Amino acid sequence: MDLNYAALLPEILLAVAGILLMLAIPVLPSRQQVRLGYAASLALAAALVTALLQWGDHGPAFFGMVSMDALGGAARILFLVSSAAVALISVSYLKRERLRHGEYFPLLLMATVGMSLMAVSADLIMTFLGLEILSISSYVLAGYRRGDPRSNESALKYFLLGAFSTAFMLYGIALLYGAAGSTKYAGIAEAATQGQAETATFLLGLGLLLVGFGFKAALAPLHVWTPDVYQGAPVPITAHLAVGSKAAVLITLLRLLHQVFPASADQWQTLLWIASAATMIIGNVAALTQTDVKRLLAYSSIAHAGYILLGVIANSPRGAQGVLFYLAAYSLMTLGAFAVVQVFARREERFTKLEDFRGIGYRHPLLSVSLTIFLLSLIGIPPTAGFYGKLFLFSAAVEADLVALVILAVLASAVGLYYYLQLIVLMFMKEAASPPEPVPVPLAARIVILLMAAGTLYLGVYPAQVLSIAGEAAGL
Amino acid sequence: MPVAAYPLSLLLLIPAIGAAVVCLLPSGRDRLLKWAALIASLATFLWSAVLFRNFDNQSGSFQMVEQADWFRAAGFQVQYILGLDGISLLLVLLTTVLIPLALLSSWNVKDKLKLYLASILLLEVGILGVFLALDLILFYVFWEVSLIPMYFLIGIWGSRRRIYAAVKFFIYTMAGSLLMLAGIVILYFLLGTGNFDLVEMIGVLRGGEPALSPGMEYALFAMFFLAFAVKVPVFPLHTWLPDAHTEAPTAASVILAGVLLKMGAYGLLRFCLPLFPWASAQLAPAICILALIGIIYGALVAMVQPDLKRLVAYSSVSHLGFVVLGIFSFSFQSMEGAAYQMVNHGVSTGALFLLVGILYDRRHTRRIDEFGGLAHSMPRYSACFFVVLLGSIGLPGLGGFVGEFLILQGTFLTSVPAAAVAVCGVVLSAAYMLWMYQRVFLGRVEKEANRRLPDLSFREGAMLIPAIALSLWMGIGSGTFLRTMDSSIQLLVDRLDQVQNVQVVQNDGS
Known part of the structure; x- marks a missing residue:
């Protein structure tokens, strides 16, 4: 047990880069501020390289507050990729919206540090700190379009409800500490096997923890904040919330439930079964009536969290593998979809209504074809990543005897077909209503869109590599 | 090889x-x-x-x-x-x-x-x-x-x-x-x-x-x-x-x-x-009833369609009912007939849609009451239509007959009432098809627009001839095609037969 700084090298790198960028803001002339975005992307790339080099490392660090393992390593890589994509689509976004580059990128880097710490944490206090670093950065970022009332609403709602849920979580941690006498994952797990798992304090603590996570991961019925927050936040931040932030919460939840609370599996499985069913149904049904693409993708992301829960409830390594693979697939297609929306929205995000996508199919083939790929993947049609994501999740769930929930997921995603198709219909099968306004596609955004589309197709054709990485991370 | x-x-x-x-x-x-x-x-x-x-x-x-x-x-x-x-x-x-x-x-x-x-x-x-x-x-x-x-x-x-x-x-x-x-x-x-x-x-x-x-x-x-x-x-x-x-x-x-x-x-x-041979056999009667409903319902609805394409579409519901009936009648003949009828239906209905498309290109309507007497203005087209139509309703000598006959024969072996109902479907299909033909092609030309319609072009002929030839070949030389299926269908029948309580009427060698 010692400090072992090297274990957290990617996080330290990001934190230092974030601080340096903040220091650079007053020094850099305003015309040069654009460079901050590229600097942040570079820092993320450097952290990604470090994280890749550390893949395979094992063992505790920081006196057991964090612990390196394959799950944390894989999750870290996923978050870094997601944040890098967000950073790349943010550069042109901020320029277009004439927003200050200054605080944006340091906050994004800090949020990434938070996600990353959650992934490798081995102590509830550490987990809580990671979550708070992530959340507080995200609250500010959601309100970054200060001139726009919707963005203000978004930040305020997110902050109030987020703070509320944090309180739940902290209370839960306190109760667990009371029951188990430790906040370390290993200590709690050990206490649980020694009979603490049955005590009311322990179960109440676990329940409150789940409420907190449910809020953050937008699981029904704790999802109500999501559409407003997603709609009001700047598009790249919506992508960050829907992908990186959500993935961080879900992976932490997965680790906690599978590694720390297996003794209480009966209780949390029942609870999550209901949450998963409700999340899938509410997400898909509510998305049907949306007219704004950001809201639509918000509900879609709710629904997908419901599918992901299948793998969590399975409570098996194969379930964890399914969750990780699905998150990889989900990240690619959702980031891609938001990248397209970001570009297409144009100045002041005027074009985010579904109707605005009318007839763009032939005018902007890059945007429309790649968005179609992302939507087909969200539906789960081969050969796209979403198909194998669903296949692996479903098979893990079937193996765990969750057949009824799988059937429910199938039916819910059949409902979901309609709203994804609606967007494809608008793009390709309807004539544009008004004369077109040009849609400039900046290079960085173009790269992100193409990479995400290529990744979505790659996972759909040959999922083997990512699947075995996910399997390794899941301990298969 | x-x-x-x-x-x-x-x-x-x-x-x-x-x-x-x-x-x-x-x-x-x-x-x-x-x-x-x-x-x-x-x-x-x-x-x-x-x-x-x-x-x-x-x-x-x-x-x-x-x-x-x-x-x-x-x-x-x-x-x-x-x-x-x-x-x-x-x-x-x-x-x-x-x-x-x-x-x-x-x-x-x-x-x-x-x-x-x-x-x-x-x-x-x-x-x-x-x-x-x-x-x-x-x-x-x-x-x-x-x-x-x-x-x-x-x-x-x-x-x-x-x-x-x-x-x-x-x-x-x-x-x-x-x-x-x-x-x-x-x-x-x-x-x-x-x-x-x-x-x-x-x-x-x-x-x-x-x-x-x-x-x-x-x-x-x-x-x-x-x-x-x-x-x-x-x-x-x-x-x-x-x-x-x-x-x-x-x-x-x-x-x-x-x-x-x-x-x-x-x-x-x-x-x-x-x-799932066992479940298939258990549910076969119910599915056969659905198929029979499909046959009769499709035919009756086809009869009253004012739109040519819709008529052909509902006729497909009816014809595919035969295929499902054949599959779930659990006899060698009916299954082979179903497999054969699939191919034949593909050829004849495909050709029917081609023909309707040709007419639509000329008149931009598919309403039956917009036509009449086309046999005068488009004799070659009308002749082709008639041959394809006969293939679709199962006239001997054309592909449809072989498939439908095998299905009916096989069904008859397992269930006489089912075969009796299905035969009504055959009669009905002749009725709606011929009635449609009468309204579109026969009689006098009533509408001026129909008087000077160009007959089939070379391209259109080139796409109809193969279909018609195939339909004829499948009617007369059905052995060529049936032979390719025999062993595989037999294998399927063996598979079903081997399951307990499942009765399949075997090929009697005819």
Whole structure:
């Protein structure tokens, strides 16, 4: 047990880069501020390289507050990729919206540090700190379009409800500490096997923890904040919330439930079964009536969290593998979809209504074809990543005897077909209503869109590599 | 006799390359694009003809099998297995014959031509893949891949209510398929084969201990059956069909009626029966009743349609009812008849949609009361129409007769009342078709617009002649085709027979 700084090298790198960028803001002339975005992307790339080099490392660090393992390593890589994509689509976004580059990128880097710490944490206090670093950065970022009332609403709602849920979580941690006498994952797990798992304090603590996570991961019925927050936040931040932030919460939840609370599996499985069913149904049904693409993708992301829960409830390594693979697939297609929306929205995000996508199919083939790929993947049609994501999740769930929930997921995603198709219909099968306004596609955004589309197709054709990485991370 | 190292992959590759070439050619060169697509589809046809010649009629099992790991990771194995047997051979040929005809029929398409042609060729890849794939996941992939191009074909190039039709088509099909995906996964775990190889799965199911409890077999059968029944379509899941057929452009209607529906019936023969023989047999009476309702209902509704295309669409509901009846009558004759009728229906209904398309190109309407006396202005067209129509209603000497006769004969052996009801369907189909012919072609020319309609052009003749010739050949020389199916159908019947309490009427050698 010692400090072992090297274990957290990617996080330290990001934190230092974030601080340096903040220091650079007053020094850099305003015309040069654009460079901050590229600097942040570079820092993320450097952290990604470090994280890749550390893949395979094992063992505790920081006196057991964090612990390196394959799950944390894989999750870290996923978050870094997601944040890098967000950073790349943010550069042109901020320029277009004439927003200050200054605080944006340091906050994004800090949020990434938070996600990353959650992934490798081995102590509830550490987990809580990671979550708070992530959340507080995200609250500010959601309100970054200060001139726009919707963005203000978004930040305020997110902050109030987020703070509320944090309180739940902290209370839960306190109760667990009371029951188990430790906040370390290993200590709690050990206490649980020694009979603490049955005590009311322990179960109440676990329940409150789940409420907190449910809020953050937008699981029904704790999802109500999501559409407003997603709609009001700047598009790249919506992508960050829907992908990186959500993935961080879900992976932490997965680790906690599978590694720390297996003794209480009966209780949390029942609870999550209901949450998963409700999340899938509410997400898909509510998305049907949306007219704004950001809201639509918000509900879609709710629904997908419901599918992901299948793998969590399975409570098996194969379930964890399914969750990780699905998150990889989900990240690619959702980031891609938001990248397209970001570009297409144009100045002041005027074009985010579904109707605005009318007839763009032939005018902007890059945007429309790649968005179609992302939507087909969200539906789960081969050969796209979403198909194998669903296949692996479903098979893990079937193996765990969750057949009824799988059937429910199938039916819910059949409902979901309609709203994804609606967007494809608008793009390709309807004539544009008004004369077109040009849609400039900046290079960085173009790269992100193409990479995400290529990744979505790659996972759909040959999922083997990512699947075995996910399997390794899941301990298969 | 092996004809090439990877004969079946090549069959999939030719149209895929064709689609890629079409995409890469400069847009605007319309003639070049159309010829490229046509040549690709003709090359596919020629290659399938080579396969037909090299097919061994004596063997009922899969031939020209190609097997390789697609990927294997973390305990998951998906394989790339293609194979051809007597049931799929003719459907493959049907597909490769109809696609060039469909392309010929769209010679006048100008709007987004490149995307249109690429969609049709991609659709061909998907359909052929469905008929060849022997790994359940691979099958599912092709099954879905064939869905997307058709969705776009209807939605972009269709007529007035195209979007409604396209979305309905997509949602119906996909809802069924998702259930099937769940079924595939459940089956995979129950059998514990460690892979999705169809032949291996059937092998496990055959061997000794029943691997599925009765309840589970019912449930799995239902999951697969629903996916296929939507596609066939079995009454009452047919409501997407009239919309999709009517709104689709001619070429898409031809492919939809000609081969896409057969994917459903093929799925029943290839997956439902051999995987779940017991459940199939238990539920067969109920399904036969649905099929009979479909036969009669489709025919009656077809009779009152004011729109030519809708009439043909409902006639498909009726004819596919025969196919389902044949499959679930559980006799050798009826199953062979069903397989034969699938091909024949593909040819004759495909040709009917081509013919309606030709008329629509000239008059831009499909309403029956807009026509009358066309036999005077378009004698060659009317003659072709009549021959195709006779093939569709099952006149001896044309393909329809053989299929329907075998189905009725086989059904008669297992259930006389069912056969009696089905015979009414035959009579009704003659009635609505001939009545339609009378109203459109016979009598005096009432409308001025119909007086000077140009007769068939060379291109139009070129797409009708093969269909008519094939229909004749299938009527007179049915032995050529039936021979290819005998062993495979026999194998299927043996599989069913070996299950306890399942009675199948065997081939009496006639």
